[in-house]
Amino acid sequence: xxxxxxxxxxxxxxxxxxxxxxxxxxxxxxxxxxxxxxxxxxxxxxxxxxxxxxxxxxxxxxxxxxxxxxxxxxxxxxxxxxxxxxxxxxxxxxxxxxxxxxxxxxxxxxxxxxxxxxxxxxxxxxxxxxxxxxxxxxxxxxxxxxxxxxxxxxxxxxxxxxxxxxxxxxxxxxxxxxxxxxxxxxxxxxxxxxxxxxxxxxxxxxxxxxxxxxxxxxxxxxxxxxxxxxxxxxxxxxxxxxxxxxxxxxxxxxxxxxxxxxxxxxxxxxxxxxxxxxxxxxxxxxxxxxxxxxxxxxxxxxxxxxxxxxxxxxxxxxxxxxxxxxxxxxxxxxxxxxxxxxxxxxxxxxxxxxxxxxxxxxxxxxx
Ligand code: SF4
Numbered sequence: 001x002x003x004x005x006x007x008x009x010x011x012x013x014x015x016x017x018x019x020x021x022x023x024x025x026x027x028x029x030x031x032x033x034x035x036x037x038x039x040x041x042x043x044x045x046x047x048x049x050x051x052x053x054x055x056x057x058x059x060x061x062x063x064x065x066x067x068x069x070x071x072x073x074x075x076x077x078x079x080x081x082x083x084x085x086x087x088x089x090x091x092x093x094x095x096x097x098x099x100x101x102x103x104x105x106x107x108x109x110x111x112x113x114x115x116x117x118x119x120x121x122x123x124x125x126x127x128x129x130x131x132x133x134x135x136x137x138x139x140x141x142x143x144x145x146x147x148x149x150x151x152x153x154x155x156x157x158x159x160x161x162x163x164x165x166x167x168x169x170x171x172x173x174x175x176x177x178x179x180x181x182x183x184x185x186x187x188x189x190x191x192x193x194x195x196x197x198x199x200x201x202x203x204x205x206x207x208x209x210x211x212x213x214x215x216x217x218x219x220x221x222x223x224x225x226x227x228x229x230x231x232x233x234x235x236x237x238x239x240x241x242x243x244x245x246x247x248x249x250x251x252x253x254x255x256x257x258x259x260x261x262x263x264x265x266x267x268x269x270x271x272x273x274x275x276x277x278x279x280x281x282x283x284x285x286x287x288x289x290x291x292x293x294x295x296x297x298x299x300x301x302x303x304x305x306x307x308x309x310x311x312x313x314x315x316x317x318x319x320x321x322x323x324x325x326x327x328x329x330x331x332x333x334x335x336x337x338x339x340x341x342x343x344x345x346x347x348x349x350x351x352x353x354x355x356x357x358x359x360x361x362x363x364x365x366x367x
Contacts, residue, residue: 315335332346
């Protein structure tokens with residue numbers, strides 16, 4: 001068949017340098033990756049690996065694990081060896097765990113210079129160990145743990161303060177001729193966060209890890225992250241993303257994936273084009289859309305399925321999609337590639353759509 005057209009993105013990707021994170025790449029022309037963080041105790045190797053397997057299945061590209069104690073550090077070699085996706089150790093306070101994580105075979109280490117005392121003294125050693133092991137780093141600046149000196153200077157974590165901190169920490173590594181790092185400047189306020197990343201992207205070609213920190217429970221956090229990431233990604237800023245939700249990490253992966261798909265930064269899979277319903281609807285659109293979504297969950301081909309409540313926009317949207325239904329008078333007109341293939345009673349709409357979707361998906365190469 002015809003090759004699929006290259007999907008349009010809003011803006012060209014900003015040029016950043018490419019760094020290696022284990023078996024994957026971040027920055028440059030590497031696809032924008034989705035990250036999350038495990039919520040298990042890292043020392044509990046089996047539970048952590050089990051969660052990583054679930055995250056991998058959900059489409060997570062890179063996973064980060066916390067390492068607050070020696071027991072957690074001791075678990076890193078087994079986790080790094082058995083994880084299907086690159087593992088990043090997340091280190092605060094204790095530089096000794098940075099070295100432990102590098103020795104453990106982690107793909108990368110996230111360091112937060114803001115809460116490592118006398119960080120400047122440790123940079124040379126960290127840079128050498130990381131370089132020798134082929135491990136990359138993330139300089140993770142966070143509003144909640146801004147370097148006290150900058151807190152004093154700016155009074156609060158302003159975009160300027162976050163960027164100054166990041167650029168200073170980057171320069172320390174660069175002085176040691178170490179360049180394999182990405183940077184994040186997270187804040188819980190999307191406005192501050194957007195300004196910080198925009199500013200930072202003007203200052204260097206570091207790959208950027210986007211995050212709205214402490215974004216909140218699922219609904220609020222999803223909106224905050226989608227808004228902030230959307231604003232930046234639409235300008236070509238951002239090389240890897242982490243959605244932070246007070247919800248299970250698999251939800252973070254789903255949201256992150258959906259954000260990238262919405263901007264054509266990752267191939268779209270199943271897409272339900274359903275109408276919001278209105279006073280004209282002649283069918284329960286919410287129920288229909290939910291049932292079709294549930295019936296087609298996990299589909300890996302880019303199938304657009306339109307679910308429309310009436311005949312106003314119904315046939316038009318249904319025609320644009322691979323498959324669709326426009327409802328009216330207790331019946332559903334089923335469209336495939338613009339053609340009405342049959343009209344079924346309302347009670348048969350869901351099963352007919354699912355049957356047809358499966359058939360088309362098989363033709364498209366769904367395993
Ligand atoms: Fe309303 Fe029909 Fe549009 Fe749905 S398709 S929102 S029911 S006019």
